[in-house]
Each structure stands twice: as structure tokens, then as C-alpha cells.
Amino acid sequence: MDGSPLRELFTPDQILTAASVSGNNWAVGHHRYGAQYGDHLRNMIRKQAEACDALQSVFLMYSLGGGTGSGLGTRIASLLADEL
Numbered sequence: 001m002d003g004s005p006l007r008e009l010f011t012p013d014q015i016l017t018a019a020s021v022s023g024n025n026w027a028v029g030h031h032r033y034g035a036q037y038g039d040h041l042r043n044m045i046r047k048q049a050e051a052c053d054a055l056q057s058v059f060l061m062y063s064l065g066g067g068t069g070s071g072l073g074t075r076i077a078s079l080l081a082d083e084l
Helices: 003-009 024-049 068-083
Strands: none
Touching: 024 068
């Protein structure tokens, strides 16, 4: 997304990008990237939530196909559940 015009739709501090060579592996997304970026993602989400006047919901959209995106997505979902 670095050269994409869609990048302009997002606030730079809400974007986390990394190169992935995991080969569509759920465990790599959940354990490797989840452990590597978990605290950073939690802080990014907390910062955005604290900036809201009346937060009513959080949308988490991720791949459900069993690859890296679904592994990282389930890790983020569990991090958010732990915050409740």
C-alpha cells in the first residue's frame, strides 16, 4: 500500500505495514506477527479509542481463509477481548 492512492484515506499513525513471506500460514500470523506487533497494535487501537467522544463499537476486518491474515486477526481479537 506504500505507493497506492488509497494510502491517503488513512491517518499515517493508523497504518502498520510489514513484508510477509509466510506462505499463507495461520500460525505465522498468530504467533510470529501477533507476538511481534501485538503490543504496538493494542496501543494503536487504544490511542484511537481514547480519541473518541463516545466509542460504540470496533470493527475488525481480517481474512478468514486460514492464512496469515486470519492468524493475526484472531490474535488482535483476543488482545481486544483481554482489554474488556
